[in-house]
Amino acid sequence: MFGLEILAKILKILRSDDTPAQIAVGFSLGMILGLTPFFTLHNVLVILIVIIFKVNLGSVIFSFALFSGLAYLLDPLFHSLGYFLLVDVPALHGLWTFFYQFPIIALSRYNNTVVMGSLAVSLLLFLPVTFGVKLFVIYYRKTLDPKIQQLKIVQLLKSTKFYAIYKKIQAVRQG
Numbered sequence: 001m002f003g004l005e006i007l008a009k010i011l012k013i014l015r016s017d018d019t020p021a022q023i024a025v026g027f028s029l030g031m032i033l034g035l036t037p038f039f040t041l042h043n044v045l046v047i048l049i050v051i052i053f054k055v056n057l058g059s060v061i062f063s064f065a066l067f068s069g070l071a072y073l074l075d076p077l078f079h080s081l082g083y084f085l086l087v088d089v090p091a092l093h094g095l096w097t098f099f100y101q102f103p104i105i106a107l108s109r110y111n112n113t114v115v116m117g118s119l120a121v122s123l124l125l126f127l128p129v130t131f132g133v134k135l136f137v138i139y140y141r142k143t144l145d146p147k148i149q150q151l152k153i154v155q156l157l158k159s160t161k162f163y164a165i166y167k168k169i170q171a172v173r174q175g
Helices: 002-014 020-035 041-052 057-088 090-100 113-149 152-158 161-174
Strands: none
Touching: 002 057, 002 113, 020 041, 020 057, 020 113, 057 090, 057 113, 113 152
């Protein structure tokens, strides 16, 4: 039953009035929140971006949950990449020293190998994930959704009194 609820919420996000770009950027921002340790300065910035700009909050929450689970599995990889960037690349040592002289940047925990590695991975994935999700939302809305709406089970569910009541409640909520 829990899996059906998640599927219903995903379909609700895909069929929402938000643009594909709003859904995609929300998904990618949630990815950053999920892949990186939560209590970091850059995540405060990500949350501010979510609050200030009109992105799909449902996609932020969904991808945050999805990538939080994935992050635990990838922590050893994040540690190795962070260690490489912080220690094994001498060309970056001056940059890290420069950053560490600013108290606000020092509070960002960038010197933690897992934070550095996960932030690097999430920033590298941001644009490809955003474009991929945007293309998927466009494909879903043009191709898959009409086919799903024609399924017998969907038409049967839409013909019930429960669905009619649901649509009335939804119309009242939207004003």
